[in-house]
Amino acid sequence: MAEKSNFDILYTIVDEAPELASASFLPIIRKFASAAGVSVGTKDISLAGRIIAAFPENLTEEQRQPDDLAALGELVKTPEANVIKLPNISASVPQLVAAIKELQGQGYDIPNYPEDPKTDAEKEIRARFDAIKGSAVNPVLREGNSDRRAAKAVKRYAQQHPHSMGEWSADSKTKVSSMPGNDFYANEKSATVTADQAGDARIEFVGKDGGVTVLKDGWTLEQGTVADATFMSVKALSEFLDAAIEDTKKDGTMFSLHMKATMMKVSDPIIFGYAVKAWLAPVFEKFGDRMAQLGVNPNSGLGDLLNRVKDDAEIMAAIEAVKADRPSMYMVDSDKGITNLHVPSDVIIDASMPAVIRAGGKGWDESGKKGDTNCVIPDRCYAPVYDEAINFFKANGALNPATAGSVANVGLMAQKAEEYGSHPTTFEAPADGTIRVVLANGETLHSHEVEKGDIWRACTAKKAPIENWIQLAMDRQRLTGSEAIFWLDANRAHDAELIKYVKPVLEAAGVADKFLIMAPREATRKSLETITAGKDSIAITGNVLRDYLTDLFPILELGTSAKMLSIVKLMNGGGLFETGAGGSAPKHVQQLVEENHLRWDSMGEFCALGESLNFLADSRGNAKAAVLGAAAEAATQGILDHDRSPSRKVGEPDNRDSHYWFARYWAEALAAQSDDAELAAHFAPIAKELAEKEEQILSELLAAQGKPADLGGYYHGDRAKTAAVMRPSATLNAIIG
Ligand SMILES: NC(=O)C1=CN([C@@H]2O[C@H](COP(=O)(O)OP(=O)(O)OC[C@H]3O[C@@H](n4cnc5c(N)ncnc54)[C@H](OP(=O)(O)O)[C@@H]3O)[C@@H](O)[C@H]2O)C=CC1
Ligand SMILES: O=C(O)CCC(=O)C(=O)O
Numbered sequence: 109m110a111e112k113s114n115f116d117i118l119y120t121i122v123d124e125a126p127e128l129a130s131a132s133f134l135p136i137i138r139k140f141a142s143a144a145g146v147s148v149g150t151k152d153i154s155l156a157g158r159i160i161a162a163f164p165e166n167l168t169e170e171q172r173q174p175d176d177l178a179a180l181g182e183l184v185k186t187p188e189a190n191v192i193k194l195p196n197i198s199a200s201v202p203q204l205v206a207a208i209k210e211l212q213g214q215g216y217d218i219p220n221y222p223e224d225p226k227t228d229a230e231k232e233i234r235a236r237f238d239a240i241k242g243s244a245v246n247p248v249l250r251e252g253n254s255d256r257r258a259a260k261a262v263k264r265y266a267q268q269h270p271h272s273m274g275e276w277s278a279d280s281k282t283k284v285s286s287m288p289g290n291d292f293y294a295n296e297k298s299a300t301v302t303a304d305q306a307g308d309a310r311i312e313f314v315g316k317d318g319g320v321t322v323l324k325d326g327w328t329l330e331q332g333t334v335a336d337a338t339f340m341s342v343k344a345l346s347e348f349l350d351a352a353i354e355d356t357k358k359d360g361t362m363f364s365l366h367m368k369a370t371m372m373k374v375s376d377p378i379i380f381g382y383a384v385k386a387w388l389a390p391v392f393e394k395f396g397d398r399m400a401q402l403g404v405n406p407n408s409g410l411g412d413l414l415n416r417v418k419d420d421a422e423i424m425a426a427i428e429a430v431k432a433d434r435p436s437m438y439m440v441d442s443d444k445g446i447t448n449l450h451v452p453s454d455v456i457i458d459a460s461m462p463a464v465i466r467a468g469g470k471g472w473d474e475s476g477k478k479g480d481t482n483c484v485i486p487d488r489c490y491a492p493v494y495d496e497a498i499n500f501f502k503a504n505g506a507l508n509p510a511t512a513g514s515v516a517n518v519g520l521m522a523q524k525a526e527e528y529g530s531h532p533t534t535f536e537a538p539a540d541g542t543i544r545v546v547l548a549n550g551e552t553l554h555s556h557e558v559e560k561g562d563i564w565r566a567c568t569a570k571k572a573p574i575e576n577w578i579q580l581a582m583d584r585q586r587l588t589g590s591e592a593i594f595w596l597d598a599n600r601a602h603d604a605e606l607i608k609y610v611k612p613v614l615e616a617a618g619v620a621d622k623f624l625i626m627a628p629r630e631a632t633r634k635s636l637e638t639i640t641a642g643k644d645s646i647a648i649t650g651n652v653l654r655d656y657l658t659d660l661f662p663i664l665e666l667g668t669s670a671k672m673l674s675i676v677k678l679m680n681g682g683g684l685f686e687t688g689a690g691g692s693a694p695k696h697v698q699q700l701v702e703e704n705h706l707r708w709d710s711m712g713e714f715c716a717l718g719e720s721l722n723f724l725a726d727s728r729g730n731a732k733a734a735v736l737g738a739a740a741e742a743a744t745q746g747i748l749d750h751d752r753s754p755s756r757k758v759g760e761p762d763n764r765d766s767h768y769w770f771a772r773y774w775a776e777a778l779a780a781q782s783d784d785a786e787l788a789a790h791f792a793p794i795a796k797e798l799a800e801k802e803e804q805i806l807s808e809l810l811a812a813q814g815k816p817a818d819l820g821g822y823y824h825g826d827r828a829k830t831a832a833v834m835r836p837s838a839t840l841n842a843i844i845g
């Protein structure tokens with residue numbers, strides 16, 4: 109039985125910058141909501157919280173925490189769900205290890221992450237950590253498809269206050285490089301499961317000697333599920349990476365690898381590891397064994413590698429020698445010497461490629477110099493999107509945010525759709541042989557000849573989510589009248605199966621003429637032409653492109669994906685309101701810790717709050733929530749009209765100031781409305797006091813900036829210390845309580 113929540117709205121406790129923002133904003137939300145009888149609870153889905161919840165037997169009663177993620181995962185399957193979901197860390201291994209270390213330092217008896225589990229006990233611990241690793245939250249909560257777009261007011265603001273864009277020149281050497289073949293794209297097989305085929309399937313490895321190893325049992329395939337299997341040849345990958353390094357050198361550009369090691373938590377760290385091995389190939393050839401003894405795992409990145417070999421002068425000298433022979437490297441932080449290959453989660457494709465494109469195709473090298481870059485994206489399923497965007501801007505110059513239209517997204521996401529649900533069914537081939545999917549009825553659905561180490565993966569998209577996604581697309585198209593494109597490639601096995609679903613539904617509804625179906629490359633071109641002409645388009649995509657495009661287009665159109673409206677209409681009737689389309693912005697925490705300025709923009713939270721309150725009003729007939737929601741929308745509009753979003757620079761208004769203004773506009777809107785006299789009377793004096801004390805509050809907020817801030821921890825900060833940092837205005841606190 110799914111648990112019911114005792115709260116009207118649940119707000120998530122997360123990590124990094126958004127969590128800091130919550131320390132300031134959540135008290136405001138609670139104060140305002142409680143006046144309308146709306147209760148707001150919290151659920152802890154932070155990385156530290158999830159680690160703590162996984163090891164209750166090691167902890168004292170006081171230290172223990174319930175598994176909030178599991179509870180939320182059940183709640184989102186109920187019609188009562190009303191969740192405001194902020195972005196959380198999807199941890200790479202180095203981040204996980206750092207979080208464990210921090211908790212241990214705080215007296216939590218959490219075991220170390222077993223890098224190479226041998227005993228059963230170690231394997232069991234590793235399994236618990238593996239469930240926490242990578243993108244472990246979103247797939248559990250996303251029990252619906254995705255509707256992400258810029259709210260009208262946000263888009264209008266961006267057009268009136270266009271952000272800076274790097275210039276594109278026709279002779280830019282920036283490009284995308286992908287494998288010529290033998291990648292996931294080339295090897296994909298897909299089929300829609302029939303009634304005869306439904307049931308529990310098995311994934312098997314068959315060795316050259318005919319011996320069968322079961323890799324996965326009880327893989328349930330329902331009728332109507334689109335089931336895919338594919339693999340990437342690691343031999344082909346290695347050859348490609350070697351060639352890409354040489355090619356970068358020839359071009360005189362920077363080498364950069366763009367992956368999604370967080371959401372593709374099994375396959376992409378492996379691919380990342382091959383890039384580390386290719387970059388340091390001569391070192392691995394000569395010192396491979398010695399490095400293995402030192403515990404080097406290339407999948408954890410160059411940062412971890414350097415840390416482990418730093419005392420071995422010979423290896424360090426070999427690394428230096430290789431550097432001289434390599435092209436420049438795209439840097440994450442050139443001041444600190446953090447390269448593209450340091451940490452697998454540092455360069456996340458959905459954010460990193462748009463950043464390169466927005467900058468006019470530029471990255472930063474070791475010496476902090478700006479230059480063109482070879483963007484290495486090994487697999488070709490989605491790389492053409494970035495390749496085509498780069499070609500388009502080389503030919504046409506940068507997008508003009510003052511006049512550009514908008515690309516919204518309707519994304520197939522529910523029930524772990526597509527590649528993002530592939531973790532339990534991704535394997536490195538144990539030897540040369542065959543990997544096959546054997547159905548409940550004994551038939552073989554898919555089979556691939558593989559070589560040792562090849563990365564094989566299977567995934568599904570289920571019938572009900574697919575149908576719901578097509579319906580959502582039809583609804584959005586009808587409501588907006590926009591151009592609407594299904595980004596599906598008829599030449600790709602999986603997409604061809606989806607097209608078989610899409611076409612009949614559109615035809616039956618008599619709306620086939622309102623939709624286009626185009627492969628990602630063509631759809632990118634068409635959408636860029638459309639928005640360049642000032643018109644809008646809806647990109648109806650699978651799960652990966654949902655992720656990629658809802659950073660790419662917002663970053664070009666709005667300067668950031670933080671301002672996106674991101675609604676997940678849960679399939680069982682509830683609502684999940686994600687805040688923005690971006691991440692947890694680690695760089696922002698660094699700035700706060702160094703100089704007590706938080707540049708995080710809470711526009712995503714503001715938009716989600718309005719939607720959540722409106723949803724509460726509609727779904728429960730809660731009239732006070734409707735008043736609160738309408739006023740929250742007015743406050744959001746106020747932030748935009750008066751330009752109250754945070755500045756990037758210390759000494760200027762930051763995230764905390766924007767919360768003061770939100771509270772003030774919210775209170776003013778509540779005081780001014782006439783639908784609920786009680787609420788108007790309640791908020792009139794609050795609005796008055798917030799206005800009267802404006803100068804004092806803003807000066808108290810400003811006074812806090814400019815010196816280091818102590819949060820008492822990074823992954824598991826001290827609540828009281830964080831609150832003290834994020835709520836430095838005694839005057840404002842007295843009003844909010
Ligand atoms: N929904 C979720 O739970 C998501 C979680 N993540 C996770 O977040 C972490 C970091 O991911 P990363 O790829 O670096 O992406 P981020 O979006 O966190 O960071 C990229 C850059 O985007 C800008 N940015 C993002 N959000 C805001 C905001 N609200 N206000 C102002 N600027 C913003 C910042 O740019 P600038 O430096 O110019 O200020 C930031 O440095 C990872 O652990 C990742 O897995 C990522 C995406 C979604
Ligand atoms: O779950 C994650 O790791 C990131 C999610 C994400 O990037 C997105 O949904 O846009």
Ligand SMILES: [Mg+2]
Nearest residue numbers: 458655659689
């Ligand atoms: Mg994303």
